[in-house]
Amino acid sequence: MRVGVVFPQTEIGPEPAAIRTYATGVQDLGYDHILAYEHVVGADPEHYHGWTGPYDIHTQFHEAMVLFGYLAAITSVELVNGILILPQRQTVLVAKQAAEVDILTGGKYRMGVGVGWNPVEYEALGQKFSLRGKRIEEQIELLRRLWTEPNVTHVGTFDRITAAGINPPPVQRPIPIWMGADSPPAFRRAGRMADGWFPQMRPGPDLAAAKRIVDDAAREAGRDPDRIGMEGRIQYGPHGSDAVADEAFEWERLGATHICINTMGAKLPNLDEHLAALRAVWEKIGRLTRTPA
Template sequence: MRMRVGAVFPQTEIGADPAAIRKYATAVQDLGYDHLLTYEHVIGADPGYYHGWTGPYTMYSQFHEPMVLFGYLAAITSLELVNGILVLPQRQTVLVAKQGAEVDILTGGRYRMGVGVGWNPVEYEALDQDFGLRGKRIEEQIELLRELWTKPSVTHVGDFEKITAAGLNPLPVQRPIPIWMGADYPPGFRRAGRMADGWFPQMRPGPDLVAAKRIVDEAAREAGRDPDKIGMEGRIQYGPHGSDAVVDEAYEWERLGATHVCVNTMGANLPNVDEHIAALSAVVRTDRRLVAASG
């Protein structure tokens, strides 16, 4: 199967008009893209209070809540919907399991849950979770999510989670829903290799990616898993060199083993939804085989 090609939902730039969201999502589908990937942040820090703030997002950065958004998108498109990523350790595991199962049902099994540990301690504090324990907690959460999605009744007692003889109803279409992981450092690469169905490298094609994939593959083999069955999704920034550069990078991702790529038009100085759609359309016109083959 050829590499699948999606688009990054332009969270910070699309605005709050439901009509614009509908226009964008249906255009992505009509252009032939396979999936729509969505970033998340629940709450943003006030840089007027946190002097010297260096995070990429603040209270002025708009983010639609992804699971609610996916319920809306499931009704208007047949795209696969992907978290890229959901900051899992700052959320309640059972509630995430319930929301994920519902999105999977509403999409007819076209849902992929990408998860990661995040980077923002302000957000963790606001959601009453311990930023310092996020790496340990996510591993237990992943195991518990898979139990909740595949068993009618679950009893679990762990370091962070406790369930006594309870279960979700309805269960998802996919049992379990695929869990992918964001990773940008060696512990994350190893965790993805041990536990994930796929991973999102936070880098471009090159020596760093080759080295990271080697760590993922080695961790998979050590855990008794087949590394060839672990997906990899690259992210391609649409920039000043336009669609030609996007297509070239997409084929480089494919050469290095990517099963999926996503075209990101956020941060490309595109003033409105129509321009985001035009950029995605330009990629299709540049090489129709790239997107047409993704389905």
């Protein structure tokens, strides 16, 4: 099982030196990958009365693909979107950006995608929130073509390309596409289309039910469920590294191929404390890791 970390971008600050210190510190500890959330814009809760979203205009987010270009130059860990809100972005531009990140990392890039939850952001980026489920399915198929075919013609509901392609192509052909999933339609989509999925729940009955949906959808699509990766996310909390280790071993028992340790939201006061927490966790769960083939 490969073990990564969630980049604590809402707390780490905008200084490049802090980003470098965190990323190289994570690599030096032995973690396999850095996963980054994404939002392009935040909503102003004073305008949107009753706003209940977890992030707003006051929450800092680095742009994920630009961030990855920087991280690729200073680390050799795998870089992972967790997730990129694909339907609010231009498909061909995403394909080009992803190919570039894959090249800069030497093929150590994994694209996690999802439909998101914020209609304010969709409006700002010129896309329709109500069509995001349908759009992502067309986008995934088109992305894989753009990464593997030098010349693409495509006429779809949402995108049109006439005899065009991206160059240079990515190292991985195609780049692995993983899906964030927190509802039955998303579970089924992951089973039908994705190389892996990010469950949005902890081990327990809800996860077992979700995995059954993913596996059943994979079989119905003629795919082998055992070839679909699963990455659990573990929140670092008040019980510290012991609780994280217990949950990590439970994810291992359930067959997770990856886990990711999230120190964001743990009320850690500074960058040093984030790294100290990850150091304590690594000392307990480092044996779970294996060297990628």
